[in-house]
Amino acid sequence: MDLAQAIAQPSVDWHALSPDIVLAAAACMVLIADLFLPEESKWLAMPLSAAGILGTLAAVVSLAGEHRTTLGGAVEIDTFALVFKGLFCVIGLIVLAMSFGYFRSGRYYQGEYYFLMLCSLLGGVVISSARELVTLFIALELISIPAIIMTALRKADVKSNEAALKFFLFSVLSTAVMLYGMSLVYGITGSTKLDEIRSSIASSADEPLVVLSVIFVVIGFAFKISAVPFHFWAPDTYEGAPSPVAAFLSTASKIGGFVGLLVLMFRAFPEVADTWRPAFAVLATLTMTVGNLIALRQQHIIRLLAYSGIAQSGYVLVTLALIDPSRPEANAQALESAIVYLVIYGIMDLGAFAAAVAFARKTGTYFLSDYAGLWRRSPVLATLMAGFLLSLAGTPPMAGAWAKLFVFAAAINSEVYWLAAVMGVNAVIAAWYYLAVVKRMFLDSPEVDEPIEVPYLLRATMGVAAFALLAVFIYPAFITSLADRSLL
Amino acid sequence: MPVSFFLVLSALLFSIGIYGVLARQHAVLVLLSIELMLNAVNINLVAFSAMLQEAGLGGQVFALFVIAVAAAEVGVGLAIVILIYRNRQSVDLDELDLMKW
Numbered sequence: 001m002d003l004a005q006a007i008a009q010p011s012v013d014w015h016a017l018s019p020d021i022v023l024a025a026a027a028c029m030v031l032i033a034d035l036f037l038p039e040e041s042k043w044l045a046m047p048l049s050a051a052g053i054l055g056t057l058a059a060v061v062s063l064a065g066e067h068r069t070t071l072g073g074a075v076e077i078d079t080f081a082l083v084f085k086g087l088f089c090v091i092g093l094i095v096l097a098m099s100f101g102y103f104r105s106g107r108y109y110q111g112e113y114y115f116l117m118l119c120s121l122l123g124g125v126v127i128s129s130a131r132e133l134v135t136l137f138i139a140l141e142l143i144s145i146p147a148i149i150m151t152a153l154r155k156a157d158v159k160s161n162e163a164a165l166k167f168f169l170f171s172v173l174s175t176a177v178m179l180y181g182m183s184l185v186y187g188i189t190g191s192t193k194l195d196e197i198r199s200s201i202a203s204s205a206d207e208p209l210v211v212l213s214v215i216f217v218v219i220g221f222a223f224k225i226s227a228v229p230f231h232f233w234a235p236d237t238y239e240g241a242p243s244p245v246a247a248f249l250s251t252a253s254k255i256g257g258f259v260g261l262l263v264l265m266f267r268a269f270p271e272v273a274d275t276w277r278p279a280f281a282v283l284a285t286l287t288m289t290v291g292n293l294i295a296l297r298q299q300h301i302i303r304l305l306a307y308s309g310i311a312q313s314g315y316v317l318v319t320l321a322l323i324d325p326s327r328p329e330a331n332a333q334a335l336e337s338a339i340v341y342l343v344i345y346g347i348m349d350l351g352a353f354a355a356a357v358a359f360a361r362k363t364g365t366y367f368l369s370d371y372a373g374l375w376r377r378s379p380v381l382a383t384l385m386a387g388f389l390l391s392l393a394g395t396p397p398m399a400g401a402w403a404k405l406f407v408f409a410a411a412i413n414s415e416v417y418w419l420a421a422v423m424g425v426n427a428v429i430a431a432w433y434y435l436a437v438v439k440r441m442f443l444d445s446p447e448v449d450e451p452i453e454v455p456y457l458l459r460a461t462m463g464v465a466a467f468a469l470l471a472v473f474i475y476p477a478f479i480t481s482l483a484d485r486s487l488l
Numbered sequence: 489m490p491v492s493f494f495l496v497l498s499a500l501l502f503s504i505g506i507y508g509v510l511a512r513q514h515a516v517l518v519l520l521s522i523e524l525m526l527n528a529v530n531i532n533l534v535a536f537s538a539m540l541q542e543a544g545l546g547g548q549v550f551a552l553f554v555i556a557v558a559a560a561e562v563g564v565g566l567a568i569v570i571l572i573y574r575n576r577q578s579v580d581l582d583e584l585d586l587m588k589w
Contacts, residue, residue, distance in 0.1 A: 133550070134546075137553070141561075145561060149567075155571055156575065161576075164568050165584060168561075168568055169509075169515075169518060169565075172522050173522060176502075176505070176529065180502055183529045186546070190540050239587050
């Protein structure tokens with residue numbers, strides 16, 4: 001054989017990889033810039049990161065409507081991938097806005113923080129288009145490992161230490177369990193590519209082994225998305241971490257886990273869906289119910305949002321319990337509702353976190369009792385917070401209502417009525433604790449009358465997010481056009 | 489040798505690892521137990537890779553990635569353990585109970 005031919009480079013579609021490359025370059029640039037910036041201008045790392053994320057967003061837009069595969073099928077650009085790449089960029093921008101004041105005034109390792117955040121975000125951008133086990137696993141770890149360091153960034157704070165260790169142990173444990181499942185999948189099918197796994201897993205005679213391996217993978221992901229009963233780390237980690245990092249974990253990290261799960265379940269394992277579907281129904285029911293019930297008695301806003309985030313994961317898990325390739329229409333509807341839910345959840349959850357951060361910056365407290373009479377201290381902040389909480393509760397006039405309704409409709413169309421009923425009951429329980437906070441902000445009288453100034457950047461970001469949620473409620477076609485079946 | 493020998497070995501290692509994670513209180517021992525679990529994965533991957541022969545190169549590459557990521561994780565984990573030891577003079581996991589419910 002001709003030697004030159006033997007080592008010929010494989011063809012790589014660089015345009016398809018451009019979002020990932022731009023973001024990786026931006027992360028390196030931030031790290032290098034941080035080396036040379038003097039201490040008082042370290043904050044420049046933030047606009048630099050924002051520029052990097054905007055560049056990534058531009059690369060994502062330049063690929064709009066394309067369908068490409070590259071790197072031997074390990075990376076596939078389709079609308080599903082682009083929607084989530086775009087969502088991760090938006091999440092990154094909002095978290096940057098939340099972090100700016102927090103890290104600048106605290107003087108915690110600003111440059112390192114922005115570098116780590118971009119790396120973690122890169123994991124999310126990569127996982128959106130990963131269609132192969134090794135790539136999925138690397139992307140997932142790329143989300144987690146920098147996030148662990150970000151959690152531990154307040155080095156002298158014992159709560160931050162404890163949060164980081166809990167997060168670390170659960171994250172690594174879940175990785176080990178997930179990898180064990182993946183190694184068995186590889187053994188059964190002889191491939192790490194999802195399409196090849198799909199075609200050979202159905203014909204595998206070894207059904208117990210197939211079930212075992214898929215369940216291992218699902219348990220590994222259940223830790224990452226903090227599904228009950230694998231959720232113990234989440235509230236503690238969110239409470240102890242710097243609050244912008246908690247917001248990042250509750251959105252980017254969780255959505256990253258869900259993207260991986262959606263890709264695996266809709267793409268690699270649908271042919272054996274009958275064996276694992278009941279596991280998701282149980283997980284979804286437990287996650288929604290336990291998350292909402294524990295959230296009822298929380299007194300700390302970050303812990304409340306953590307348990308609310310757990311319950312929200314439960315609603316997305318419902319869609320995974322509806323996967324059924326023998327009914328293409330219902331199957332596609334399940335995928336679409338999952339995409340819509342995750343996009344809306346990312347924005348509204350970040351909004352609520354941003355409002356909590358803005359409140360804590362001026363008052364230094366996270367306790368719900370201190371939110372009493374917020375309306376009189378800062379009408380803007382109270383209105384925005386109420387908007388995000390109403391959206392999380394799934395009540396009009398915010399986009400969260402559509403998110404819940406789409407999942408509900410998908411469950412009805414798949415004729416899984418009992419799961420739809422569980423969802424309905426849970427929506428009512430959840431409304432209780434969200435509305436309790438709203439009531440406290442608007443009807444109770446404040447202990448101190450001192451007005452609260454919201455930083456300009458944070459106010460603008462929250463305003464745009466709230467406006468987007470309102471606009472989507474009025475004109476849902478905007479968001480349903482993003483929901484796409486290209487993954488199937 | 490049949491591949492099942494390796495699978496049994498790896499299942500045993502994995503179980504010992506899980507037992508260690510659940511039963512040990514010392515953070516470093518828990519870290520070591522997790523390493524055992526990751527190495528069980530590597531044994532699986534390499535055994536399957538040998539079983540598949542020519543077609544099984546992917547398994548060996550996968551194992552290399554697992555080793556690299558495990559090293560990165562242990563680096564971060566030990567850093568956190570040292571941080572906690574500095575602040576509290578102990579790395580007993582049962583004492584980490586500042587936050588509950």
